Amino acid sequence: MSQQTHEVAPPSSARQLRTPSALALADLAAIFDDLQFTLRCCERLLTELERDGLDAVLVESLWVSALNSYARCFRPGERGMGLTEKDLEATGVQGEVVEWHGLLGRIRDFSLEGAVNPREAYSVGVSQASSGRPEGIVITSVPHPLVDEVTVRQTGRLAFELSRLLDERIKAHQKKVFAGVEEMSAEQLSALPAIEVTAAL
DSSP, X not given: OBOOSSSOOOXXXXXXXXXXXXXXXXXXXXXXXXXXXXXXXXXXXXXXXXXXXXXXXXHHHHHHHHHHHHHHTTOOTTTTOSOOHHHHHHTOOOSOHHHHHHHHHHHHHHHHHOSSOSSEEEEEEEEEOTTSSEEEEEEEEEEOOOOOHHHHHHHHHHHHXXXXXXXXXXXXXXXXXXXXXXXXXXXXXXXXXXXXXXXXO
């Protein structure tokens, strides 16, 4: 992943920066990627929910993955770059955004860390013969409803707006990091460890 400050050809090599501001920028990039992943999961979910004979396994997998990636964006992290409730308010999304965020967190916890099966509620009963005597054991289940389209759309909208906010933060932080290395000599830069350059973000 590479980001550039000036309009130049994509670099074929780079030197790794381990300054606090550079590490913080890497954290921001990771959070942005999690938001984009959440958004892509929501887009796939909307397509799947519209299909006849939808795949419940795929729907649950996409939804849990979206929730987990979204929740990870709000962990403070070692350098404190995680998103906060103030960021939610800064998106400008109308409605009870903070409350919705809290609900997503509870759904995520229930789905990933809950003590019971998040897909179905199970019950055990006994069948009776015509004489009234016990005949056998019956295990039944009631499926919990799959995530609905409105929930997916609202979650995707929030991830999209947070991505826009974070993109601006990344651009500003990138300038700060670049300003910190502009005065370094070619020899100092060459002494830094080389890193592989992949496609731009």
